[in-house]
Amino acid sequence: MSTRITARFLGDDxxxxxxxxxxxxxxxxxxxxxxxxxxxxxxxDLLVASTSSCILTIMAELAHxxxxxxxxxxxxxxxxxxxxxxxxxxxxxxxxxxxxxxxDLEPKxxxxxxxCPVSRSLHPDxxxxxxxxx
Numbered sequence: 001m002s003t004r005i006t007a008r009f010l011g012d013d014x015x016x017x018x019x020x021x022x023x024x025x026x027x028x029x030x031x032x033x034x035x036x037x038x039x040x041x042x043x044x045d046l047l048v049a050s051t052s053s054c055i056l057t058i059m060a061e062l063a064h065x066x067x068x069x070x071x072x073x074x075x076x077x078x079x080x081x082x083x084x085x086x087x088x089x090x091x092x093x094x095x096x097x098x099x100x101x102x103x104d105l106e107p108k109x110x111x112x113x114x115x116c117p118v119s120r121s122l123h124p125d126x127x128x129x130x131x132x133x134x
Contacts, residue, residue, distance in 0.1 A: 047079075058116040073096065097109065
């Protein structure tokens, strides 16, 4: 299955992205640390957002199969950029699970951090360091 994303340069360092199947749109901006104004998500911010969303989605599906509700779980990730080459080199943060997660399920949920399709698509040198705050 493929999904089309259409990108249009709007000028003033901004790009509009359109999700083909739904028509939903969002705009990215050149980040301040790269000479832009940083008015909204940068492309690498979307990479972090995509990773976070993917991890929680995969965790929720696993929990659902186990009869556990993951509502209220949160993942906070900080992005660290490298200079040469300019790319995301580290994501670090905290996973907070809701109360009542069975102890035997927690390691399976943590394994989802590297099992989601976005994480699997990233450069193998990217460090993803997530602490669990249960």
